Amino acid sequence: MTKYITKSLDETLKLGEKLAQNFKFNIIGLNGDLGSGKTAITKGIGNYFGIKNITSPTFVVMKIYETSKNISKIKKMIHIDCYRLETYDALLDIGLMDYINDDKNLIIIEWADKISSYLPKQTIYVNFKLGENENERIIEI
Numbered sequence: 177m178t179k180y181i182t183k184s185l186d187e188t189l190k191l192g193e194k195l196a197q198n199f200k201f202n203i204i205g206l207n208g209d210l211g212s213g214k215t216a217i218t219k220g221i222g223n224y225f226g227i228k229n230i231t232s233p234t235f236v237v238m239k240i241y242e243t244s245k246n247i248s249k250i251k252k253m254i255h256i257d258c259y260r261l262e263t264y265d266a267l268l269d270i271g272l273m274d275y276i277n278d279d280k281n282l283i284i285i286e287w288a289d290k291i292s293s294y295l296p297k298q299t300i301y302v303n304f305k306l307g308e309n310e311n312e313r314i315i316e317i
């Protein structure tokens with residue numbers, strides 16, 4: 177596990193950009209409290225792929241973005257938020273398994289613990305905690 181401490185939103189965005197260059201698997205599970213930076217790091221990851229307009233999918237469960245930079249095999253970024261999810265069936269209905277089985281998709285899942293038993297064992301988990309100071313976040317991968 178690697179532990180990062182960021183001291184501002186911008187540092188978390190930058191960390192997301194850096195991590196995006198080195199992902200060894202295309203399914204990323206983000207866990208940690210509300211406001212701990214899960215959506216923020218997703219924006220950073222999106223930046224790396226040339227995606228600019230990322231907003232939290234909390235109310236829609238899933239958003240799909242096309243990558244605009246031809247820098248890897250990844251063609252789409254699928255951003256999922258399980259916070260309000262009541263049944264896993266809802267994700268199946270949306271077609272989660274088809275998205276997961278296509279390695280041209282990068283899948284980023286907030287509150288992934290809620291569905292971890294359905295995710296591949298290679299899933300990369302990132303854990304978020306609030307730090308001691310207001311703008312500090314502890315991010316472990």
Ligand SMILES: Nc1ncnc2c1ncn2[C@@H]1O[C@H](COP(=O)(O)OP(=O)(O)O)[C@@H](O)[C@H]1O
Pocket residue numbers: 182183184185186187188208209210211212213214215216217232286304310311312313
């Ligand atoms: N170091 C930091 N990293 C990320 N976000 C930070 C940091 N410091 C303050 N913030 C603020 O914390 C909030 C993080 O929100 P968000 O990424 O939506 O959290 P989550 O998706 O985990 O609920 C934002 O309002 C952001 O401006």
Ligand SMILES: [Mg+2]
Pocket residue numbers: 214215216232257286
């Ligand atoms: Mg969020």
